[in-house]
Every structure is written in structure tokens, then in C-alpha cells.
């Protein structure tokens with residue numbers, strides 16, 4: 001016997017959505033990885049969503065990362081070169097976020 005708990009749609013703060021540069025899908029910010037270019041031109045990953053600078057978002061999908069790596073779409077979005085280390089970091093994050101694998 002399941003307790004029928006009424007699903008309440010609380011007028012809670014709607015989490016902001018951003019578009020993934022890979023699949024063009026929109027996701028909640030916390031489901032995306034943010035690559036940010038600081039005003040100084042340094043590229044880094046932003047896990048807080050608070051770093052200042054120009055950002056590009058990628059969803060936690062390996063296909064999107066592969067696509068981004070291949071097409072350089074993040075580089076284009078940020079008008080800046082992306083070093084392989086950044087992609088490696090993104091890959092690591094995506095894999096961490098996929099607990100399905102063993």
C-alpha cells in the first residue's frame with residue numbers, strides 16, 4: 001500500500017537553466033559543467049557558477065564532450081583556445097557524475 005503523497009508544486013525558486021553547447025539542450029545549471037574564461041583570459045572549470053567571466057556550458061554527457069572536443073565548440077563560444085587539460089578535467093567530472101559504471 002503506497003501512501004499517496006500529493007505532489008505539491010511549490011512556488012519555489014526556479015533554478016536557472018542554461019544551454020549545453022554540445023546538444024543545445026537546456027538543463028538546470030547544477031546539471032551542467034561550466035567552463036569560464038576569466039577577464040584575464042584564463043580558462044578554467046567553474047564548479048560554483050560564481051566565477052566571473054564568459055562562460056560556456058556543457059551537460060554531463062560524454063557525447064557532448066566528445067563533440068565539443070572535436071568541433072572546438074567551447075573554444076568558439078569563449079573565443080579562446082581550450083587546452084587539452086580542460087577537456088580532461090571535463091571528462092573526469094562527467095565520469096564522476098555517472099555512477100552507473102560499476
Ligand SMILES: [Zn+2]
Nearest residue numbers: 020023059064
Ligand atoms: Zn549536451
